[in-house]
Amino acid sequence: MLDNFAMQTSTRFFLFNEDCIRGMRKIPDQGVNLVVTSPPYNRGIDYGQYDDNKTKEAYLGWTLQWATEAHRALSETGSLFLNIGGAPSNPLLPHEVLLKLSGLFILQNTIHWIKAITVRTPEGKEISTGHFKPITSKRFVNDCHEYIFHLTKTGTTRIDRLGVGVAYADKSNIKRWAHTRGRDRRCRGNNWYIPYKTIRNADAERPHPATFPVELPIMCIRLHGWRSDLVMLDPFLGIGHSALAAKQCEIQAFIGFETNAEYLRLVRANLGLSGSAQTGHSPQKIDRALQGLVPAPL
Numbered sequence: 001m002l003d004n005f006a007m008q009t010s011t012r013f014f015l016f017n018e019d020c021i022r023g024m025r026k027i028p029d030q031g032v033n034l035v036v037t038s039p040p041y042n043r044g045i046d047y048g049q050y051d052d053n054k055t056k057e058a059y060l061g062w063t064l065q066w067a068t069e070a071h072r073a074l075s076e077t078g079s080l081f082l083n084i085g086g087a088p089s090n091p092l093l094p095h096e097v098l099l100k101l102s103g104l105f106i107l108q109n110t111i112h113w114i115k116a117i118t119v120r121t122p123e124g125k126e127i128s129t130g131h132f133k134p135i136t137s138k139r140f141v142n143d144c145h146e147y148i149f150h151l152t153k154t155g156t157t158r159i160d161r162l163g164v165g166v167a168y169a170d171k172s173n174i175k176r177w178a179h180t181r182g183r184d185r186r187c188r189g190n191n192w193y194i195p196y197k198t199i200r201n202a203d204a205e206r207p208h209p210a211t212f213p214v215e216l217p218i219m220c221i222r223l224h225g226w227r228s229d230l231v232m233l234d235p236f237l238g239i240g241h242s243a244l245a246a247k248q249c250e251i252q253a254f255i256g257f258e259t260n261a262e263y264l265r266l267v268r269a270n271l272g273l274s275g276s277a278q279t280g281h282s283p284q285k286i287d288r289a290l291q292g293l294v295p296a297p298l
């Protein structure tokens, strides 16, 4: 899937069945250079132990707590890609979260994860593609997108725009613009169409109520700038699509936390890992291993 990747590495996984705020304290300051995550959205979803029905104040306060720990763990030139969606009944939530985090992070890019779209071709053909949950309403349109906020410490993190680049539709642009250097690749922009896979059996094929497709974290890794020595963190693992992305991208190490033991068991199975839910090491050994991981500055 990932072209131009010459180095072969095998990702080291540090997966914990633990509350992420407590767990992230194990990570040394600036110990990771990439966070890709999707926290609970406070929509009353049943994740097992976690209460997804907090008051707005409690939810935003908790968000600030985990984001403060992620900020401490993130390197100076690192990226945090925060996937969050609103709901027609609570459309301001993603923006309230951003404002709450504005004392910690700079919003460097706003990306729209488009789950479904209809386009009309120049020939007049209407094409609809993707999946969404239809809303029955006299007030609201169907909700077919979520945000991916690209947050950094200074707003000056260099990214690899062409890492998720696309070919020019009009090839004459390649010669017309000097910055292309003759290459048929341009910046994709901030609308990312990433559909869910079509499934036949929701229980068996979607054992978690709120996931993102593996392509989403892969694109975040590529936009941040792929390197084999990346250390990536997801505080809210779910069933581990970010971990799968780390594996597919063959980055150095991945750290993840998930409070629901059954979800973590699925992560380990999906990654083909054996042993206990704690990676098979004693907690002390894991702490020592994390101390030894030093992400290279980008």
Ligand SMILES: C[S@@+](CC[C@H](N)C(=O)[O-])C[C@H]1O[C@@H](n2cnc3c(N)ncnc32)[C@H](O)[C@@H]1O
Pocket: 018, 019, 020, 021, 037, 038, 039, 040, 041, 047, 050, 208, 210, 211, 212, 213, 235, 236, 237, 238, 239, 240, 241, 242, 257, 258, 259, 260, 263
């Ligand atoms: C939106 S889901 C993440 C889904 C994930 N992106 C995927 O594709 O599978 C959020 C997850 O956070 C977990 N969670 C909630 N509170 C947590 C906490 N304090 N620490 C770690 N995980 C937590 C929930 O159990 C849930 O699985």
